[in-house]
Amino acid sequence: MAGGLARAAVVGTGLIGGSVLLRLRDAGLDVAGWDPDPVARRQIRDRGVDAPDTVEEAVTGRDVVFLCGPLPTLPTTLARVAAVTDEACVLTDVGSVKAEVSTAATVQGLGHRFVPGHPMAGADRAGAGAASPDLLDGAAWVLCPGPTGLGAFRRLAMLLVDVFHARVVPMSAPEHDGAAALASHVPHVLAGALAGTVHRSALRDAVLTLAAGSFSDGTRVAGGPPERTANMLLGNRDRVLAELDALGAFLDELTEALRGGDAGALADRFAEGRDVRSTLRARTFTAHRREFPAAADHAGELAYLRELGTAGGHLSEVRETAGAVTYTGHLPATPPLG
């Protein structure tokens, strides 16, 4: 198996964890899952996957462990899992905020084998019942390569590319959290605010009858578990507040143009947004290869990886031979607008 990671465990088997587990199983890995909820463990067993009663039984002897529980539990779970796994066992998580768990790993002396991760996938549902081996297929999957060695990152990236066809996006934890604030956290706030405003409206029933594309699309993630969304926002509070300020300023410009009846100013603001949509829809990439010595000092490799993510790029392949590691990377072909 890719990266030599043949035995895998998933801790926390909700929507994302369950989907990771099923995909790894379907790819032929030896897998086990664990969840604090006995009902969730039974659901896993019903789908033919081993689910011991303790987290220790589930993770002992594994080559890779995915931590997929709620965000606030991750530092504690990390310590518990690290204590009963080998030094060679790669640890990762799928949390939507990376700074806190990343710092916890460093404090716990796990920087060499814990690789913070975040697959970008829909979150309008929850629970193992909605889990699917295809949920993460082809997803952008952020990994945060750390300064204390790239071996774990390489092996995990290989697994994700092979099994999930992931577009691996290497980023530092702070950079991830900055980008995710706008790419995911603020959109969750807006979806919740829009749906909540309708909930309180006297016109609620008529509004729901008219709810087509824009409302239905714009509130989709408001269907997710409120506690999960709250944890996500609290875990990235300062950045989310800063981006909400930026959004508020844009919203004020739109509102003032509308109040003033200024069609030209309104259209100009919407044209800015359309540029982003056009880019998102028609993004093309140019591929390249980069090779680094396998055992050398990793500063150059780390710099390459982080610059790739910052520039909007991703990896589609990682190969390791006796003496070298080779990355196939992809960078946006069009120069950034503005």
Added chain:
Amino acid sequence: MAGGLARAAVVGTGLIGGSVLLRLRDAGLDVAGWDPDPVARRQIRDRGVDAPDTVEEAVTGRDVVFLCGPLPTLPTTLARVAAVTDEACVLTDVGSVKAEVSTAATVQGLGHRFVPGHPMAGADRAGAGAASPDLLDGAAWVLCPGPTGLGAFRRLAMLLVDVFHARVVPMSAPEHDGAAALASHVPHVLAGALAGTVHRSALRDAVLTLAAGSFSDGTRVAGGPPERTANMLLGNRDRVLAELDALGAFLDELTEALRGGDAGALADRFAEGRDVRSTLRARTFTAHRREFPAAADHAGELAYLRELGTAGGHLSEVRETAGAVTYTGHLPATPPLG
């Protein structure tokens, strides 16, 4: 053909008008289209539909005409089309705001044969090239039955149900505009503000790489033509500004809960939004029939229709016999929350 409307014309053959035209043609109606843009007329002819060079040629002798041009042009186009069509010819439009065109029709003495309309359909694209006979299949389609006779409304509703499988939502023009402010116009503002904020962000490229469900869904309509969105908002300015105020208040509550680190308050706000999503996803309806004398005073029928729309209901069938009109209506089965 249903309602006796066998010869139809569409004026303005962009995304919505083109889709209406193709669907009517596929349903076997005798159709013609017209657009001020010669390129659009050629596109129609290329798809095998008659497209004369003048609007007068296109609409003369027709039983029903759909006005599908830009919102600000509708009053003028209405007058032009009315002048060359029979008194029996039903006129309707598909604009996203109903008050102005509705008033214009009354002023022009066309209240008995102009039925303001608004099919609720996606608007992230534009142009005849994106038109499809299936775009409006099964859509919620608002019609505003007026006080000056229900004959035109009945015939048009019959056509929409038969040809488009529409869920016809009867509403007064002001009620439509109030509900559409929250169901469509404010979501367009939010989508534009979110996409525009990313456009201006230094993290733009990284954000686009991470853009999965919530961002992609939440900005979809920001891909539409800026002028069309501006016209829509300006046509419903006061209501949109009022709902933006309500949304701003909700957003402030969320922001304050986040700033204060209050997980409980955050989750409570998001729970309000989730209620709306649950209702939207799991809405069930109970069907009923209502019969009215065909030629009687229409006050009771009009009251029934408007109450149906206000309550979140719709029509799935309209039948007219010698002496009576029968509606099959559907009302939400669950009592409104809150």
